[in-house]
Amino acid sequence: MIEITNITKTYITGDIKFDALKGVNFDIKDGEFVAIMGPSGSGKSTLMHILGALDTPTSGRYRLDGQDVSRLSEDSLADIRRDRIGFVFQSFNLLPRTTVLRNVMLPLVYAKIPDAERTKRAKEALKAAGLDEDHFYHKSNQLSGGQIQRVAIARALVNNPSLILADEPTGNLDTKTGDIVLGTFQRLNEEQGKTIILITHEHDVAEHADRIISIRDGEVVSDHRQHQKRVVIRNK
């Protein structure tokens, strides 16, 4: 589904050039749950912006479902994001004084879907993200950190994307709440076959995925599968 070939990204600020990605290669198949792990400044967010069609690489090729998305216009990138990708960020980006349900319906406004259908889909997404129905009509600033992140996951699911990209989704959560959120990603991967790319600087977080791609200074330094993960989680 995802083929990344020799991707580079060079940021130019004034006359200073910085190579944030220096030739990254990997493939990710449909239904994989992959963590991209690396220390701060290693290029994780840069890579996530390219994978999420929020930005294009300086050179190299990115193919998503067989389509070359490395050289598309801003409008075409926006279509890809709307139709195929769900995003979960560390800063949850919810509207604070707006209800949970409205926050989740927001991405559908642009998809020209009738209100009743939007409500139905938002409720389904919230259930899939594991939020209790009692909270659907609460304002998002009345929720706990873990509940807010479930709403953010629901919002990422509401367009029914095949790919979910999460950038440090547990960065603002305590360990226990973070584990619940990571469990939600595992369930979405196992039960709904969603492809999940989880970006993190923490090994404990990356271990929830089936495969860990480590990056450092803009380069992949290791890429391996974990076979024990499911067993470890079940025994917890």
Ligand SMILES: Nc1ncnc2c1ncn2[C@@H]1O[C@H](COP(=O)(O)OP(=O)(O)O)[C@@H](O)[C@H]1O
């Ligand atoms: N817009 C930008 N302009 C210039 N440099 C940038 C920009 N975005 C990121 N960088 C630099 O690129 C490197 C990688 O950044 P980033 O992808 O955010 O890493 P990470 O998410 O792993 O912390 C960092 O050194 C950062 O300072």
Ligand SMILES: [Mg+2]
């Ligand atoms: Mg980052």
